[in-house]
Amino acid sequence: MLRNVLETWGYQVEECSDGNEAFACLSRVDGPRLALLDWSMPGMDGIQVCQRLRQEHPSLKYYLILVTGRSEDTDVQTALRSGGDDFVSKPWSELVLQARIEVGFRTIAMHRTIDEYASRMQALADSRAAQLVHSDRLALLGVLAASVAHEINNPASFLAVNLQTIEDLWPSVEASVAGPVSTLHKSRADSMVQEMPSILREMKDGLARIRQITSELRSFSRTGASCVRSVDAVQALQKAMRMCSVRVKNTIDIRVDLPPSLPGAMADEGKLIQVFANLIMNANDAMEDSAVRRLYIDSIVSPSHCELRFRDTGPGVPADRIDSLFQPFFTTKPVGKGTGLGLHISRGIMEEFGGVLMHDVPAEGGARFTARLPLATGAGS
Amino acid sequence: MNRRLMIVDDEEAIRDSLARHYSLAGYQVETACDGLDALGKMAKIPCRVVVSDIMMPRLDGIGMLRVFRKEYPMTRTIMISGFVSLGNALACMKLGAETCIFKPFEDLSELDRDVEAAFAFHERWETKLLELRGLKGQSG
Numbered sequence: 001m002l003r004n005v006l007e008t009w010g011y012q013v014e015e016c017s018d019g020n021e022a023f024a025c026l027s028r029v030d031g032p033r034l035a036l037l038d039w040s041m042p043g044m045d046g047i048q049v050c051q052r053l054r055q056e057h058p059s060l061k062y063y064l065i066l067v068t069g070r071s072e073d074t075d076v077q078t079a080l081r082s083g084g085d086d087f088v089s090k091p092w093s094e095l096v097l098q099a100r101i102e103v104g105f106r107t108i109a110m111h112r113t114i115d116e117y118a119s120r121m122q123a124l125a126d127s128r129a130a131q132l133v134h135s136d137r138l139a140l141l142g143v144l145a146a147s148v149a150h151e152i153n154n155p156a157s158f159l160a161v162n163l164q165t166i167e168d169l170w171p172s173v174e175a176s177v178a179g180p181v182s183t184l185h186k187s188r189a190d191s192m193v194q195e196m197p198s199i200l201r202e203m204k205d206g207l208a209r210i211r212q213i214t215s216e217l218r219s220f221s222r223t224g225a226s227c228v229r230s231v232d233a234v235q236a237l238q239k240a241m242r243m244c245s246v247r248v249k250n251t252i253d254i255r256v257d258l259p260p261s262l263p264g265a266m267a268d269e270g271k272l273i274q275v276f277a278n279l280i281m282n283a284n285d286a287m288e289d290s291a292v293r294r295l296y297i298d299s300i301v302s303p304s305h306c307e308l309r310f311r312d313t314g315p316g317v318p319a320d321r322i323d324s325l326f327q328p329f330f331t332t333k334p335v336g337k338g339t340g341l342g343l344h345i346s347r348g349i350m351e352e353f354g355g356v357l358m359h360d361v362p363a364e365g366g367a368r369f370t371a372r373l374p375l376a377t378g379a380g381s
Numbered sequence: 382m383n384r385r386l387m388i389v390d391d392e393e394a395i396r397d398s399l400a401r402h403y404s405l406a407g408y409q410v411e412t413a414c415d416g417l418d419a420l421g422k423m424a425k426i427p428c429r430v431v432v433s434d435i436m437m438p439r440l441d442g443i444g445m446l447r448v449f450r451k452e453y454p455m456t457r458t459i460m461i462s463g464f465v466s467l468g469n470a471l472a473c474m475k476l477g478a479e480t481c482i483f484k485p486f487e488d489l490s491e492l493d494r495d496v497e498a499a500f501a502f503h504e505r506w507e508t509k510l511l512e513l514r515g516l517k518g519q520s521g
Binding site for chain 1: 392394395397398399401402405406436437438441461463464483484485486487488489
């Protein structure tokens with residue numbers, strides 16, 4: 001009878017004869033979302049159906065109306081507290097029921113709109129966060145431009161010098177091959193023969209260095225999704241050090257005490273280089289006014305993790321600033337130097353790998369940052 | 382006439398290739414790997430012209446120029462650099478460097494010309510001093 005009325009109002013109706021059936025029907029992904037539930041049903045009563053639906057499918061937006069002969073205030077309270085949205089006492093009026101069902105569908109539609117907004121806001125927040133990581137990387141690239149210029153310009157220079165030498169001496173070589181020549185030609189041709197192996201070796205090394213820096217630059221500036229896989233942290237550190245080299249080589253003394261390689265750790269290499277470069281540049285800036293400017297880098301390996309530790313001989317983080325160290329836009333640097341995002345973003349990157357970035361105050365003084373990464377072999381356990 | 386030239390660069394391949402180039406061009410070439418090394422070598426064998434990098438460990442090109450200005454005021458210094466800031470370039474100018482050439486060089490014509498001009502400066506004065514001392518013949 002109710003079915004007929006509901007269909008007349010234009011709704012599609014599914015009927016269930018007891019609580020268990022109703023629960024199964026409403027649990028379906030494509031099941032109805034608005035339900036008129038009788039309070040007293042065999043198996044599971046209406047109240048229990050409400051409770052279980054709310055417990056087991058908290059993300060689904062239901063509108064549950066309990067239909068019952070009870071009408072005590074306590075009954076209404078029980079129904080609403082167990083997850084019901086509305087309560088209709090028998091005998092019900094068709095007019096009122098129709099209005100209440102309309103309220104139900106309106107509420108469901110509203111929930112959907114809110115969910116949609118929420119997921120759009122979440123997507124926006126995610127993409128902004130990714131942009132921040134990328135812009136920190138671009139800012140670092142600016143800092144590292146010096147190293148890149150150095151690593152390309154120097155080899156390009158000695159390549160040019162060597163080309164010039166070959167060009168200068170070549171006519172004497174040609175003349176010597178053609179026939180008898182003057183002593184000057186002879187001695188210049190001899191020089192060419194003598195110097196050629198060194199010239200070739202230098203030119204090959206120069207090309208290799210240019211190739212190396214451009215390929216590292218490419219992997220560093222690569223955007224898009226992370227590629228988390230087994231990475232040797234020592235190699236990533238060496239790349240980061242090479243990128244920072246020109247900026248720090250005459251200002252701080254980096255003492256590295258690491259094995260030639262570490263067990264593979266789970267990370268995206270480009271982002272790990274970003275973290276390490278941030279830590280090196282931070283140490284460099286922190287020690288600007290220190291008498292001893294040294295950065296010690298060492299490692300600790302446990303069965304499940306490997307840690308790289310960066311200890312500087314700077315003034316350390318002021319005690320009242322330690323709590324805000326990893327907050328976004330926190331910086332001890334003067335305006336115009338440092339965005340205050342480096343540590344915040346670095347910690348985010350480490351957490352993305354399932355690792356952590358920690359700060360502590362070592363007994364020797366200064367500041368120590370520890371980057372802990374899960375080992376690739378232990379990652380599944 | 383002494384044509385002694387010193388190349389100062391912390392990059393071995395640049396040092397070696399420039400030394401080779403200028404040796405073949407007929408100069409007597411000394412090399413040093415940074416400012417401190419250069420000062421040590423200058424004390425033993427003074428060079429009239431120095432071609433030097435700016436960014437170097439221990440003592441950079443600017444610190445070296447500062448000492449040259451006091452101790453070897455006649456030495457002509459040509460700076461070469463792969464990453465030169467305006468501040469660096471101005472400091473080189475104030476400290477009396479001849480010029481600043483940016484790496485990478487396309488070819489060596491600019492550096493060759495400046496090296497030659499720096500030696501010509503010395504030769505000009507050498508001639509003048511000889512004239513003054515009356516040691517040079519009437520034909521000069």
